[in-house]
Amino acid sequence: MGRYIIKRVIMAVVTLFIITFLLFLLVRIMPGNPFPSERMSDEAIAKKRAEMGLDDPILVQFGNYIAQIVKSGSFGKGSSLYNGAPISSVLPKAMGNSFRIGGIAICFGVFMGLVLGIAAALNRGKFWDVFCTVLSIVGVCIPSYVFMIFLQYFFAYKVTIFPFYFNNRNFLISAIMPALSLSLFSMSTVARFTRNEMVEVMDSDYVLLAESKGMYGTKLTTRHVLRNALIPIVTVIAPLIVDLLTGALVVEKIYGINGIGKLMVDAITGEGIDYNYVLALGILYSALYIGIMLVLDIVYCLLDPRIRVAGNKKKKKKETGTPAAREEAVQA
Amino acid sequence: MSKKKNAAFSYEENTYVPTAEDFVLDLNQDITTDRNYASQGFWKGVFTRFFKNARAVIGLVIIVLIIIFALIGPGLNHYGYSNIVSVVDEETGKEITARSMPPHIPALHKLFTGEDYDDLFAEHTFIFGTDSMGRDLWTRVWYGARVSLLIAFVTIFIDMIVGMSFGLISGFFGGMADNIMQRFVEIANSIPRLVIVGVLATFMTKGIGLVIVALLLTEWIGMSKIARAEMFKIKGQEYIMASRTLGAGNARIIFKDVLPNTIGPIITQMMFSIPTAIFTEAFLSFVGVGIMLPQCSVGSLIEDGFNNITTLPYQILPPILVLAFLMLAFNFVGDGLREALAPRIEDM
Numbered sequence: 001m002g003r004y005i006i007k008r009v010i011m012a013v014v015t016l017f018i019i020t021f022l023l024f025l026l027v028r029i030m031p032g033n034p035f036p037s038e039r040m041s042d043e044a045i046a047k048k049r050a051e052m053g054l055d056d057p058i059l060v061q062f063g064n065y066i067a068q069i070v071k072s073g074s075f076g077k078g079s080s081l082y083n084g085a086p087i088s089s090v091l092p093k094a095m096g097n098s099f100r101i102g103g104i105a106i107c108f109g110v111f112m113g114l115v116l117g118i119a120a121a122l123n124r125g126k127f128w129d130v131f132c133t134v135l136s137i138v139g140v141c142i143p144s145y146v147f148m149i150f151l152q153y154f155f156a157y158k159v160t161i162f163p164f165y166f167n168n169r170n171f172l173i174s175a176i177m178p179a180l181s182l183s184l185f186s187m188s189t190v191a192r193f194t195r196n197e198m199v200e201v202m203d204s205d206y207v208l209l210a211e212s213k214g215m216y217g218t219k220l221t222t223r224h225v226l227r228n229a230l231i232p233i234v235t236v237i238a239p240l241i242v243d244l245l246t247g248a249l250v251v252e253k254i255y256g257i258n259g260i261g262k263l264m265v266d267a268i269t270g271e272g273i274d275y276n277y278v279l280a281l282g283i284l285y286s287a288l289y290i291g292i293m294l295v296l297d298i299v300y301c302l303l304d305p306r307i308r309v310a311g312n313k314k315k316k317k318k319e320t321g322t323p324a325a326r327e328e329a330v331q332a
Numbered sequence: 333m334s335k336k337k338n339a340a341f342s343y344e345e346n347t348y349v350p351t352a353e354d355f356v357l358d359l360n361q362d363i364t365t366d367r368n369y370a371s372q373g374f375w376k377g378v379f380t381r382f383f384k385n386a387r388a389v390i391g392l393v394i395i396v397l398i399i400i401f402a403l404i405g406p407g408l409n410h411y412g413y414s415n416i417v418s419v420v421d422e423e424t425g426k427e428i429t430a431r432s433m434p435p436h437i438p439a440l441h442k443l444f445t446g447e448d449y450d451d452l453f454a455e456h457t458f459i460f461g462t463d464s465m466g467r468d469l470w471t472r473v474w475y476g477a478r479v480s481l482l483i484a485f486v487t488i489f490i491d492m493i494v495g496m497s498f499g500l501i502s503g504f505f506g507g508m509a510d511n512i513m514q515r516f517v518e519i520a521n522s523i524p525r526l527v528i529v530g531v532l533a534t535f536m537t538k539g540i541g542l543v544i545v546a547l548l549l550t551e552w553i554g555m556s557k558i559a560r561a562e563m564f565k566i567k568g569q570e571y572i573m574a575s576r577t578l579g580a581g582n583a584r585i586i587f588k589d590v591l592p593n594t595i596g597p598i599i600t601q602m603m604f605s606i607p608t609a610i611f612t613e614a615f616l617s618f619v620g621v622g623i624m625l626p627q628c629s630v631g632s633l634i635e636d637g638f639n640n641i642t643t644l645p646y647q648i649l650p651p652i653l654v655l656a657f658l659m660l661a662f663n664f665v666g667d668g669l670r671e672a673l674a675p676r677i678e679d680m
Contacts, residue, residue, distance in 0.1 A: 015522050022523075026531045141660040143611050145618065146652050149638060157642050246526060249619055254638070264526065268533040269620045278534055282527040289524050 005298055012294045016287055023282045024062050027275050087280050090263070095284075098252070098259030100171070102244050104179040109186030110237065114230075116187070117194025121202065121229075122221070132191050139188025145250040148181040152254060165256040178255045182247050186240040193236050197229040231304045238296040242289055260284065381672040388668020394661035398654065402481055405474025409457065413475035414626035416466040419456075429466035433458055434646055460650045464640055472628050473650045477658075479629040483540065484609040487547040492602055494548075495555025500586050500594070502556070503563030510560075517553055525550045525612065529621060539624045543613050551605050558601050562594035596673035603666030607659045614655055630655045 056064075120132035155177065156164040163174045201207060202225055210224050249261035260281060267277035382388055406413055418429040436458040460469035502513040529546045536542045566572065567590065575589050610630070616622035617631030618638070625632070630651050637648025 011518075015519055018519055019523055022519075023527065023531055027534050137660075137663075141607070141663040142656045143614065143659060145615070145634075146656055149634075149641065149648065149652070153641055153645060242524065245524060246615065249526065250615060253619060261526075264530055265619050265621075268530050269538075275534055278530045282530055285524045285527045286522060290522050293522070 004301065008294060008297055012290050016290050019286045019290075020066070020283050021062060023279060023286070024065060025058065027279050027282075028058060028061060087276060091260070091280070091284070094258055094260045094263050097166075097257055098248055098261060101166075101175055101178050101182065101251070101257065101259070102241075102248055104175060105182035106186055106237075106241060106244060108179060109183030109240070110190050112183070113187045113190025114194055114233070116191040118198060118226070120191065120195040121198030124199065129195070132195055136188040136192035136195075139184050140192070144181060144185045144247050145254065147184055148178075148251060148254050151177055151181050174255075178251045178257065182244060182251050185243060185247065186237075189236060189240060190233065193233060194229065197232055198225060201225050201229045231300070234296055234300045234303065238293055241292050245285060245288070378669075378672045382668050385668045385671060387664045388672070391661040391664025391668065394657050395665065398477060398658060398661070399481065402474050402478040406471045406478070409468065409471060411468040411471045413472050413628060414467065418466065431462065431464060431466045433462045434644075435459060435461045461646055463636055463647060464644070469633075469647065469650060472633060473630075473654060476623075476628040476630045476633050476651060477654050479540070479623065479627065480610050480613055480631070480655075480658075483543060483547070483613050483629070484606045487544055488551065488602055488605045488609055490548060491552040491605065492555055492598065495552035496559045496591070496594075496598055498552065499556035499559025499561075500563050500590060503560035504567060504582065504586050504590070517556060520549075521553050529616060533621055538621050540622075540627070543616050543622050546616070547609050547612060551609060554605065555598065555601055558597050559594055562597055563590060566590050566593055600666060600670040600673060603662060603669055607662040607666075610655070610658055610662075630658075 116128070116132050116135065119128040121129075123129055152164065156162045162177045163170070166174045166178060207220070207224055210220055215224070245261075248259060249265060251257065252259045252261040253265065263277065264281045264285075267274040267281065416429055418427050420426070421428050436456065439457070458468050458470065460473060463469055463472065498513065498517075502510045502517075525546065528549055529542070532542055532546055536545065563586075572585060572589055575585055580589070613622060613629060614631030614634065617629050618635045620635070623629040623632045628636075633651035634648060634655065637644075637651060641648055
């Protein structure tokens with residue numbers, strides 16, 4: 001168990017390092033110009049390049065970059081965004097906005113998804129089941145930004161219940177709509193997954209045995225069904241959080257939120273692409289992604305005793321232990 | 333005790349001697365074929381199961397309709413997707429463009445009000461209206477659907493070939509090769525698509541090319557995972573060993589013996605990848621790194637419409653509906669195919 005976690009952590013760190021290197025290589029080596037060439041003379045560009053150390057060998061540049069991050073936690077300065085303000089002064093605020101809304105969305109989505117899924121499984125074939133099925137089909141199939149646009153149009157423009165744009169001053173009120181529209185996808189996925197998982201467990205032999213021994217109602221549900229049905233749900237949460245990162249980009253555009261998604265879009269769509277921002281945000285996103293996967297992998301491992309036991313047997317652990325392997329098995 | 337039991341079934345007591353009549357077929361009995369378990373070809377079974385599924389059929393019909401409109405829609409009038417429609421006002425001699433017109437269908441107008449339009453564009457039909465530049469939205473929506481579908485089909489097809497080969501080879505050789513290839517997949521899988529797009533945007537011009545490359549770099553991974561899992565399931569079977577014994581080489585076993593048997597899950601995965609590709613394209617175009625003007629796709633049309641949503645809400649409706657229906661339909665067909673290709677016992 002401990003060995004698995006250590007191995008997993010080391011793997012994650014190595015992966016992140018390789019990805020950082022790849023991103024750095026791609027951004028620096030590929031043709032392209034970080035400076036708006038129409039506005040700057042050749043000498044000015046040459047001077048700027050020397051100043052930023054762009055003429056050094058690539059490995060030296062990479063070494064300097066990593067040293068800079070580790071030593072001072074700074075990602076350098078932007079070249080065209082925010083008049084070249086240091087990235088580390090812009091990033092925390094953007095991250096704060098994104099994470100708060102994303103956090104509300106995922107908590108709400110998972111909670112509502114669980115409630116709906118459980119209600120559907122307990123009332124199979126009745127109203128809640130049908131409702132849950134319809135919601136999950138619609139929520140999974142129709143892109144979330146379609147909902148966002150409609151929500152904004154009807155509840156912020158036609159009927160002005162909520163503010164049209166996100167505003168940090170009255171955070172709670174203006175965060176409702178973005179968070180709600182972001183959470184729809186995770187809600188429907190979790191609901192569908194919970195329902196199927198619950199139904200599977202409820203049809204299993206050991207629940208029948210428990211019932212035949214005289215157990216029923218809430219006790220049966222909480223003690224036997226939920227305990228086993230809820231564990232695999234951890235595996236769907238990881239991809240959901242990742243989807244949230246993508247969804248956040250659209251939400252931030254639609255509701256005008258100053259988050260990391262908007263920063264990314266600004267960095268690549270403005271005139272003169274801001275290389276340092278692309279690199280910093282690329283590393284940040286990858287680190288987030290890998291970190292979330294890592295944490296959920298470990299949580300999953302801790303939660304499910306079956307995996308812990310399987311993990312102690314010699315070679316088996318790789319095939320059955322990780323959520324990824326389980327996912328494959330489910331798909332197959 | 334055992335002695336007694338044996339005595340009951342002793343052969344010596346059985347004195348019946350069979351005659352020739354016992355071996356003649358009794359033709360008076362009703363002999364029928366077992367239709368429930370009738371043998372039929374694999375694909376015939378898949379077809380019947382697929383077409384029994386109402387949702388899958390609805391999905392298929394929607395997809396076919398959208399494809400037909402995407403093919404013929406832009407050709408139904410003479411506007412063209414990038415032309416700005418304008419008329420010359422005879423009184424003043426000025427040229428007037430058809431900017432931001434609501435849906436404008438003379439035939440329907442006449443049907444309901446009994447009069448012709450009396451504006452300058454009385455002759456023109458704009459089924460979905462025009463956009464803020466004065467281009468016909470009907471033409472643009474179907475042209476955009478064509479672009480989106482084309483991007484999705486092309487990239488997913490290439491991804492299928494790449495991912496499938498990668499997964500099959502990785503699964504077949506196992507051991508060291510598999511280990512190295514899987515580490516590669518792990519790293520490729522840990523880079524969010526957004527980051528790939530961002531890095532690509534630093535050295536590629538924005539447009540169709542960027543969207544296609546971004547999709548090519550990310551979508552093959554799911555395909556390869558499925559192909560690898562299938563390979564693991566199949567490679568231990570006897571017929572593979574038989575093939576090997578008869579002298580088949582690795583390439584033959586991978587692509588001729590195993591590949592045809594993995595086609596079901598892979599087609600299903602393809603069906604689920606296509607909406608992902610359409611959505612990704614729409615999302616990239618919406619954010620502003622995808623299709624550039626005057627080209628259009630479903631995503632860029634939604635972005636156009638979104639910019640004017642408060643004043644001209646009808647502009648966003650057609651592209652959003654096309655996108656939503658496409659996603660819904662492909663998901664339905666994917667579900668239907670999955671059930672048809674791998675039926676569970678209780679469904680039969």
